Amino acid sequence: MLAVMFAGQGSQEKGMGGEVFERYPGLVQFASDVLGYDLVSLCTEDPDHLLARTEYTQPALYAVNALRTFERVHREDRPADCYLGHSLGEYNALLAAGVFDFETGLRLVAKRGELMAAASDGGMTAVMDTPAERLLQILAEDGVDGVDIAGFNTGSQVVIAATPPVLTAAHDCLARREIRFVPLKVSAPFHSRYMEPARVRFAEFLTQFSFAEPATPVISNVTARPYEPGQTARMLAEQLVTPVRWTDSVRTLLDGDDGLEFDEIGGLALSHMVYKIKAGA
Numbered sequence: 001m002l003a004v005m006f007a008g009q010g011s012q013e014k015g016m017g018g019e020v021f022e023r024y025p026g027l028v029q030f031a032s033d034v035l036g037y038d039l040v041s042l043c044t045e046d047p048d049h050l051l052a053r054t055e056y057t058q059p060a061l062y063a064v065n066a067l068r069t070f071e072r073v074h075r076e077d078r079p080a081d082c083y084l085g086h087s088l089g090e091y092n093a094l095l096a097a098g099v100f101d102f103e104t105g106l107r108l109v110a111k112r113g114e115l116m117a118a119a120s121d122g123g124m125t126a127v128m129d130t131p132a133e134r135l136l137q138i139l140a141e142d143g144v145d146g147v148d149i150a151g152f153n154t155g156s157q158v159v160i161a162a163t164p165p166v167l168t169a170a171h172d173c174l175a176r177r178e179i180r181f182v183p184l185k186v187s188a189p190f191h192s193r194y195m196e197p198a199r200v201r202f203a204e205f206l207t208q209f210s211f212a213e214p215a216t217p218v219i220s221n222v223t224a225r226p227y228e229p230g231q232t233a234r235m236l237a238e239q240l241v242t243p244v245r246w247t248d249s250v251r252t253l254l255d256g257d258d259g260l261e262f263d264e265i266g267g268l269a270l271s272h273m274v275y276k277i278k279a280g281a
Contacts, residue, residue: 001081001082001253001256001257001259001260001261002078002079002080002081002082002260002261002262002263003080003081003082003083003084003253003260003261003262003263004072004080004082004083004084004093004096004262004263004264004265005083005084005085005086005089005093005262005263005264005265005270005271005274006065006069006083006084006085006086006089006090006091006092006093006096006264006265006266006270007061007065007085007086007089007264007265007266007267007269007270008061008085008086008087008088008089008090009054009057009058009061009087009088009186010184010185010186010269011061011266011267011269012051012052012057012060012061014043014044014045014046014051015043015044016043016044016060016061016064017039017040017043017044017060017063017064017067018043018044020064020067020068020070020071021039021040021043021044021067023067023071023074024067024070027066027067027070027102028040028063028067030103031059031063031102031106034103034106034107034110035059035106035110037056039060039063042056042060043060043064052185053117053187054113054116054117054186054187054188055110055113055114055116055117056113057113058088058109058110058112058113058116059106059109059110059113061088061266062088062091062092062095062105062106062109063106064266065089065092065265065266066092066095066102066105066106068265068266069092069095069096069265072265077263078263079216080096080216080263081216081217082216082217082218082219082226082253083096083097083214083216083217083218083219084218084219084249084250084253085221086221086244086246086269086270087151087190087191087221087239087244088109088112089266089270090218090220090221090236090239091105091108091109091112091236092105092265092266093218093219094211094214094218094227094232096216097214097215097216097217097218098212098214098215098216099211099212099213099214099218099227099232100209100211100212104209108205108206108209108236111202111205112202112240115198115201115202115240116188116190116195116198116240117187117188118198119188119189119190119194119195119197119198120187120188121163121164121188121189121194122161122162122163122164122167122188122189122192122194123161123162123164123167123183123184123186123187123188123189124150124151124159124160124161124183124184124186124189124190125159125160125161125167125170125171125181125182125183125184126153126157126158126159126181126182126184127157127158127159127160127174127179127180127181128156128157128179128180128181128182129156129179129180130158130179131158132149132152132158135149135158135160135179136149138173138174138177138179139170139173142169142173142176143169144166144169144170144173145166146162146163146166147160147161147162147166147167147170148160148161148162148189148191148192148193148194148243149243150189150190150191150192150243150244151191151243151244151246152243152244152245152246152247152248153244153246153247153273154246154247154273154276154277155247155276155277155280156276157276159184159191159243159244161189161190161191161192161194162189162192162194163189163194167183167189171183190240191239191240191241191242191243191244192241192243193241195240195241196241198240199237199238199240199241202236202237202240203233203234203237206233206236206237207233209233211232211233213227213229213230214226214227219249219252219253220235220239220249221235221239221242221244221245221246221249222235222238222239222242222245223235223245224245224248224249224251224252225252246270246273247273247277250273250274250277250278251277254277254278262274
């Protein structure tokens with residue numbers, strides 16, 4: 001069994017897509033027309049330093065990883081038995097599974113990026129070697145209130161999200177306890193309660209679209225289980241305010257197949273996480 005994974009925001013880098021743009025000039029031009037800017041210039045040269053901005057990062061990554069997926073099919077690589085993606089990467093998983101077409105996905109992630117970029121009051125931090133339940137207990141003991149668990153990346157790494165003053169208090173608490181943490185380069189507290197206004201607006205936007213059922217199973221970040229019939233719009237909206245359950249998603253697949261193999265499109269970060277999850281780390 002083969003699971004194909006798609007990286008999300010954070011995996012972008014200047015020069016990305018250079019290996020596929022020339023093979024799909026029509027799609028690249030179409031994407032540029034939809035987005036209103038030169039996709040190739042943004043990804044390969046980033047002359048205005050916009051690639052790191054959420055509203056540009058998300059559609060650019062989606063488009064590049066979509067082209068990489070089409071290239072995978074063109075090469076007649078081994079077909080996937082299931083798909084999964086980390087946050088934004090889930091849109092590429094759904095595209096690969098036939099839930100929507102390239103244009104629909106592009107319009108969805110462009111709107112998603114716009115709404116998430118607008119929610120700029122906060123941030124996220126990766127915390128190492130402290131289980132989520134214990135982490136929340138420690139923060140509560142120090143009077144730090146308002147922190148959400150935004151992601152379960154591996155057994156030894158969770159991600160928290162909060163407003164700036166709360167996150168600063170959390171950092172002070174972790175430093176006093178000598179708990180390792182790394183602030184993430186994001187502009188808002190994604191995957192937390194603070195994204196509720198964006199969720200409401202995105203849910204309304206999603207009503208404009210219809211979705212097919214996955215032709216190949218797709219694991220949802222929200223449930224860590226395969227998408228159920230008729231739940232695509234709800235899962236995509238809920239994804240904005242719920243943690244990315246990456247650890248449980250991978251374990252769901254591992255529990256069903258001891259010989260499961262993973263193939264990552266868009267980087268190696270997810271492959272490293274899978275290795276750690278397999279090792280129980």
